[in-house]
Amino acid sequence: MRRVSKIAAACFASAALALTASGCGEASTESTTTESTGAADGKLKIGMAYDVGGRGDNSFNDSAARGLDKAKAELGAETKELTAKHGETPADREARLASLAKGGFNPVVAVGFAYKDTIDKVAPQFPKTSFGLVDSISDAKNVDNIVFTEEQGSYLAGVAAALKSKDGKIGFIGGVDLPLIKKFAAGFEQGVKETNPKASVQIQYLTTGTDLSGFGSPDKGKGAAEGMLDKGVDVIYTAAGGSGAGAIEAVAAKKGSWAIGVDSDQAKDPALKKYASVILTSVVKNVDTGVFELAKSVKDGKPLTGTHTYSLAEDGVSLTTTGDHLKDIQGKLDEAKKKIVDGQIKVNTTT
Structure with missing residues (x-):
C-alpha cells in the first residue's frame, strides 16, 4: 500500500x-x-x-x-x-x-x-x-x-529557549554537520529569533563530513558546551546522540543554565537523571x-x-514536560504549535 x-x-x-x-x-x-x-x-x-x-x-x-x-x-x-x-x-x-x-x-x-x-x-x-x-x-x-x-519540534524548543534565556544568548550543538542535524539547527534558530528578535544563537558542530564521532563523544559535547557557557550562553540545545550527555553535564555545572535534550526524554535517562533539574525539555521523535x-x-x-x-x-515530534519546567510558558508553546500545524508558520530546514 x-x-x-x-x-x-x-x-x-x-x-x-x-x-x-x-x-x-x-x-x-x-x-x-x-x-x-x-x-x-x-x-x-x-x-x-x-x-x-x-x-x-x-x-x-x-x-x-x-x-x-x-x-x-x-x-x-x-x-x-x-x-x-x-x-x-x-x-x-x-x-x-x-x-x-x-x-x-x-x-x-x-x-x-x-x-x-x-x-x-x-x-x-x-x-x-x-x-x-x-x-x-x-x-x-x-x-x-x-x-x-525534526525542524518543527526544534522550532518549539527555540521558542522555549528564547523565553527562558536571561540575556538571549543561546547555543546549539550538533553532532555532525549533516543535512539532518542542520534541520534541527534551522528550526531551533528560527524559533528563537521569531520569539526574541534580539536573541543570538551560536551554532557549533562537533565533527564534519564523514567523521561521525561527533555522535558518540561526550567529552567533545562537554567541551563545546563549556566554551559556550563561558561566553554567557545560558540555554544549550544539543542534537548529537551520545555526545549530548557531556553537554548536559557541563550545563549542570553552570548555575542558572538550561539544557535541552533530544530523541528521548533525557530527564528520565538513568544516566542523566541527576541532571534532570537543568533539563528544560527534550525534543522527541516517536x-x-x-x-x-x-x-x-x-x-x-x-x-x-x-x-x-x-x-x-x-505528535510525531513533541516537547517533553518532565519537571514542569515549561509550565509558565506552555500557553505560548501551544500557540506556536497551532500556527505550525495550521501552516501560519513555515519552519526552515536549512540555516
Whole structure:
C-alpha cells in the first residue's frame, strides 16, 4: 500500500538522525540462504537492526525498541535484534539486513540514516520482505520510509529557549554537520529569533563530513558546551546522540543554565537523571509509532510502502514536560504549535 504524509506538501524529511555513544553488536550468523516471508505459520516475525548503541541507549534506538516491544505485546510478534558496531563496513550492514530477511523476518527494520545505502542494495534482493527505514528515504518498492519533521519540534524548543534565556544568548550543538542535524539547527534558530528578535544563537558542530564521532563523544559535547557557557550562553540545545550527555553535564555545572535534550526524554535517562533539574525539555521523535504501524500493516497483509513524514500535527515530534519546567510558558508553546500545524508558520530546514 502506497502511503504519503498528511502534510507532504509542506514538509519533507530528507535524512536521518544521529548515532549514539556506546554499545556494540555482531552481525547475524544466520545460515539460511533463501528468502521467507516469515508468515508461513501465521506468526509475525520482526527483525530489528539498530544503529550503534542499540537497545538501552536511552535515546534514538530505544524509541524504536518501544515500537518493537509494543508489537510483541499486542501483535504476538517474534523478534530478533541486531546492533551496529563502531567502525563497521557497508558489507557488515548488508550482511545484517540480509541475514534477517533470509531468516524469515518480515518486516526488517533498519534504524538510522547509516542504513540508507544498505537498504537500497538489499531490499530489492528480497522483494517478498517488507523493510522499514528510519530517518532516511529509499526508492525501493518494498520499503516503508519512516521520517520526521525534526525542524518543527526544534522550532518549539527555540521558542522555549528564547523565553527562558536571561540575556538571549543561546547555543546549539550538533553532532555532525549533516543535512539532518542542520534541520534541527534551522528550526531551533528560527524559533528563537521569531520569539526574541534580539536573541543570538551560536551554532557549533562537533565533527564534519564523514567523521561521525561527533555522535558518540561526550567529552567533545562537554567541551563545546563549556566554551559556550563561558561566553554567557545560558540555554544549550544539543542534537548529537551520545555526545549530548557531556553537554548536559557541563550545563549542570553552570548555575542558572538550561539544557535541552533530544530523541528521548533525557530527564528520565538513568544516566542523566541527576541532571534532570537543568533539563528544560527534550525534543522527541516517536519512532515507536512508525515501527508499530509497519509491523501491524504486515500482519494485516497490507504492508506499508513509500514515505510517511511523522509531523508535529500527528505528535510525531513533541516537547517533553518532565519537571514542569515549561509550565509558565506552555500557553505560548501551544500557540506556536497551532500556527505550525495550521501552516501560519513555515519552519526552515536549512540555516
